[in-house]
Amino acid sequence: VQGALWGGRFAGGPADALAALSKSTHFDWRLAGYDIAGSRAHARVLHKAGLLDDAELAGMLGALDALDADVRSGAYLPAESDEDVHGSLERGLIERAGAQLGGKLRAGRSRNDQIATLGRMYLRDHARIVAAGVLATVDSLVEQAEKHLGVAMPGRTHLQHAQPVLLSHHLLAHAWALLRDVQRLADWDKRAAVSPYGSGALAGSSLGLDPNAVAADLGFDSAAWNSIDGTASRDVYAEYAWVAAMIGVDLSRISEEIILWATKEFSFVTLDDAFSTGSSIMPQKKNPDVAELARGKAGRLIGDLTGLLATLKGLPLAYNRDLQEDKEPVFDATDTLELLLPAVSGMIATLVFNTERMESLAPQGFALATDIAEWLVRQGVPFREAHELSGAAVKLAESRGVELWDLTDEDYAGISAHLTPEVRSVLSTEGSLDSRSAQGGTARSAVEAQLAELKKQLAAA
Ligand code: ARG
Numbered sequence: 001v002q003g004a005l006w007g008g009r010f011a012g013g014p015a016d017a018l019a020a021l022s023k024s025t026h027f028d029w030r031l032a033g034y035d036i037a038g039s040r041a042h043a044r045v046l047h048k049a050g051l052l053d054d055a056e057l058a059g060m061l062g063a064l065d066a067l068d069a070d071v072r073s074g075a076y077l078p079a080e081s082d083e084d085v086h087g088s089l090e091r092g093l094i095e096r097a098g099a100q101l102g103g104k105l106r107a108g109r110s111r112n113d114q115i116a117t118l119g120r121m122y123l124r125d126h127a128r129i130v131a132a133g134v135l136a137t138v139d140s141l142v143e144q145a146e147k148h149l150g151v152a153m154p155g156r157t158h159l160q161h162a163q164p165v166l167l168s169h170h171l172l173a174h175a176w177a178l179l180r181d182v183q184r185l186a187d188w189d190k191r192a193a194v195s196p197y198g199s200g201a202l203a204g205s206s207l208g209l210d211p212n213a214v215a216a217d218l219g220f221d222s223a224a225w226n227s228i229d230g231t232a233s234r235d236v237y238a239e240y241a242w243v244a245a246m247i248g249v250d251l252s253r254i255s256e257e258i259i260l261w262a263t264k265e266f267s268f269v270t271l272d273d274a275f276s277t278g279s280s281i282m283p284q285k286k287n288p289d290v291a292e293l294a295r296g297k298a299g300r301l302i303g304d305l306t307g308l309l310a311t312l313k314g315l316p317l318a319y320n321r322d323l324q325e326d327k328e329p330v331f332d333a334t335d336t337l338e339l340l341l342p343a344v345s346g347m348i349a350t351l352v353f354n355t356e357r358m359e360s361l362a363p364q365g366f367a368l369a370t371d372i373a374e375w376l377v378r379q380g381v382p383f384r385e386a387h388e389l390s391g392a393a394v395k396l397a398e399s400r401g402v403e404l405w406d407l408t409d410e411d412y413a414g415i416s417a418h419l420t421p422e423v424r425s426v427l428s429t430e431g432s433l434d435s436r437s438a439q440g441g442t443a444r445s446a447v448e449a450q451l452a453e454l455k456k457q458l459a460a461a
Contacts, residue, residue, distance in 0.1 A: 004081075004083065004087065005083070005086070005087045005090065005106075005111070019081075019083070022083055023082075023083055023084070024083070024084045024085070024324055024327075025078035025082050025083070025084060025085060025088060027327055027328050027331060028084055028085040028115075028327060029077075029078055029085055029088075030122070030331065031085050031115075031118045031119070031121075031122055032071045032085055032088075032089060033068070033071065033072070034117075034118040034121045034122055035085050035086060035089050035114065035118055036064055036067060036068045036071065036089065037121070037218060038114055038117060038118060038121075038197060038214075038218060039064055039089070039093070039105060040061060040064055040217070041197070041213070041214040041217035041218050042105065042108075042109055042197070042209075042214060043057055043060045043061060043064070043105060044057070044213065044214075044217065045108075045209045045210050045213050045214055046104070046105070046107060046108065046207075046209065048209075048210060048213065049108075049207055049208040049209050049210075050208075051104070051107060051108075051207060052104060056101055056104065059097055059101050060097060060101060060102075060104075060105060062097075063093055063096040063097035063101070063102065064093065066096050067089065067092045067093055067096055070092070071089075071092075076092050079091070084111070084324075085118075086111045086114055086115070087111075090102070090105070090106065093105060107207060108198075108200065108205040108206075108207040108209045109197070109198075109200065109205070110199075110200045110201040110202075110231075112199070112200070112201050112202065112231040112318070112319040113196045113197050113198060113199040113200055113201075113227075113230060113231055114197070115323075116196035116199070116230060116231055116233075116234075117195050117196045117197040117218065119237060119326065119327060119330070120192050120194075120195070120196070120220075120236060121218060121219070122331075123192060123236075123237065123240050123330060123334070124189060124192050124193070124219075126334040126338070127185045127188065127189060127192070127240065129334075129338055130185065130244070130247070130334060130337045130338065130341070131182045131185045131186070131461075133337065133338065133341030133342060133345070134178050134181055134182050134185075134247060134341060135182055135458065135461065136341065136342070136345045137178055137251070137341055137344055137345040137348065138175045138178045138179055138182070138458060139345070139458075140345045140346075140348040140349040141171045141172065141174055141175040141178070141348060142171075142172070142175055142451070142454065142455070142458075143349060144168075144171050144348065144349070144351065144353075145167075145168035145171045145172050145175070145447075145451065146168070146451065148167045148168055148171075148353060148355060149166070149168050149444065149447065149448070150166065150168075150444055151166065151167040151168070151353070151355045151358060151359060152164050152165070152166060152167070152358065152359050152362040152363075152429045152430075152433060153165060153166070153167045153170060153268070153358040153359070153361070153362050154358070154361050154362050154364070154365070154367060155169075155170070155367070155442070160365070161361075161364060161365030161366070161367045162367060163367050163368075163370055163371075163432065163442075164362040164363055164367055164368070164429045164432050164433055164442075165362075165433075165442040166433060166442050166444065166447050167353065167355070167358060168447050168451070169442040169447050169450075172447070172450060172451065172454060174250070174253070174254045175454060176454065177250045177253075178247070178250055178251075179454065179457060179458060179461060181243060181246055181247045181250060182461045183457075183461060184243045184246070185243055186461065188236070188239050188240060188243060190221075191236055191239070192236050192240070193219075193220050193221040193222075194215075194220060194221065194222055194223070194224050194230075195211065195214060195215035195218060195220035195222070195223050195224060195230075196223075196224045196227075196230030196231060197211060197214040197215065197218065197223065198210075198211025198214055198215075198223055198224075198227070198230075199211075199224055199227035199228075199230030199231045200227060200231075201231070201318075201319065202227060202228050202231050202232070202317075202318035202319060203227055203228075204227040211223030211224070228317050228318045231318050231319045232315070232317045232318040232319055232320075232323075234308070234312055234323065234326050235312075237308060237326050237329075237330050238305070238308050238309055238312065240330055240333070240334075241301075241304050241305040241308050241329055241330055241333050242305055244301050244304065244305070244330075244333035244334065244336075244337055245298070245301040245302045245304065245305040245333070247301075247337060248294075248297060248298035248300075248301035248302065248336070248337070248340075249298050249301075249302070251294045251298065251340065251341075251344050252294055252295045252297075252298035254291075254294075254344070254348070255288075255290075255291035255292070255294040255295045255344070256291070256295055258271075258288060258291045258347070258348075258351070259288045259291045259292065259295070262288050262291075267354055267357055268353065268354055268357065268358055269351045269352065269353055269354065270351070270352040270354070271286065271288055271290075271347065271350075271351065272347070272350035272351070272352070273286075274346070274350065275290050275343070275346055275347040275350055276288060276289065276290070277289040290343045290344060290346075290347045291344075291347065293340070293343070294340055294343075294344050297336050297340055300332070300336060301333055301336055301337070304329035304330070304332050304333040304336075305329070305333070307325075307329050308325075308326060308329040308330065311323075311325045311326065311329075312326075359429070362429045363403070363405075363428070363429045363432070364403060366394045366397065366398070366403070366404055367432075368404050368405075368426065368427055368428075368429075368432055369390045369391070369393070369394050369404065370390070371426040371427070371431065371432045371435065372386075372389070372390040372393060372404070372419075372423060372426065372427070373386040373387050373389070373390040374386070374426075374435070375423055375425070375426045376389060376390070376418055376419070376423075379418055381418050389415055389416045389418065389419060392415045392416075393407060393411075393412065393415055393419070396411060396415070404427055405424070405427040405428070409421045
């Protein structure tokens, strides 16, 4: 076949159906720049090994530069007959360097070690873009947290009122999760920084090429120590897909809350017009589509991960063509996040909080019952009994349709002699919040310390 990378032992070309099935240029072309960078590095080690002379190296690098420029400008594109990015670029190289010189570049490398390397290069670059997008989202949360320091809201478990918390504390809980995702990407990069180039088809090369020189040239920390592992493993891709899915899930959890908070019933937030949408039929509608798309795309990101894992499961060593299916999931994962993160961070940065409503609801629903119990503990009452007594106060208040602070001193005294009028010191949102001042608590002082630590870790991320 014209321009194919193989064919010597075949009598005829592939069936059209096979060629169509086999083709990957429609998704691997985005690796073209990395393929050319790999080719430059490979040319240099061929030269170092005495397999290209000085003039040949210069000619090769010149032709690769010309090809690179044409790929970038769009003047060179994969042809219908090209199977993949590697074959297409070899055709382009030969067009520019001639068959004699251009045909020398393939010595000592295989598409198997090439593709494994290029995917890592691509993902390492995009991990940085994704990390920057996550950090921008964390910044939005931090800005909102700083702006609203001191504002109380109902803290929930089981979506029911539980205990008052600071809005900043709640927002920073999301920030910590996202910060860990950024830290995960940085940690992942250590494992991604190993280059499979030089692994050949699976067994390494006999030509005296230096894999570590190629690795260094391409920005890796080292070359792979096992050529079979280098060509057959995709755990680094799967780990990337996992982190991407986790980021998706973390964004989805924030989004679900924003969707709830924006309802009439909650009325905790107003979305900025620039980050909400209308309805084609209902003129009054203002919809949280950014948050809903974030929630929806989390499903897609989980699908990218599970699809890739399913592809890997059961593959014998070393390279199998199934591995061509490794790229679309990770490309989709990174494309999805790169699209999503700016929208989510913009939505969060422009949220307007209805702080009055949040504050007034903070202590409601008997959210201070734990404070009564813990106050009793500080008076020496065993927690088991304190829990019962506070529960009795809730029962009484509920039967009257009032809140805990509406009960009289006599009501409290009637429940237990331990419940003196001093209990009122904790029957306010402020008292409740202030008392939770240990590290990690929701007291303003603890949240300020938390902010300082978070910012320290952000600066290091
Ligand atoms: N296009 C293939 C992939 O994406 C790389 C080529 C390896 N093909 C082969 N027949 N060994 O994985």
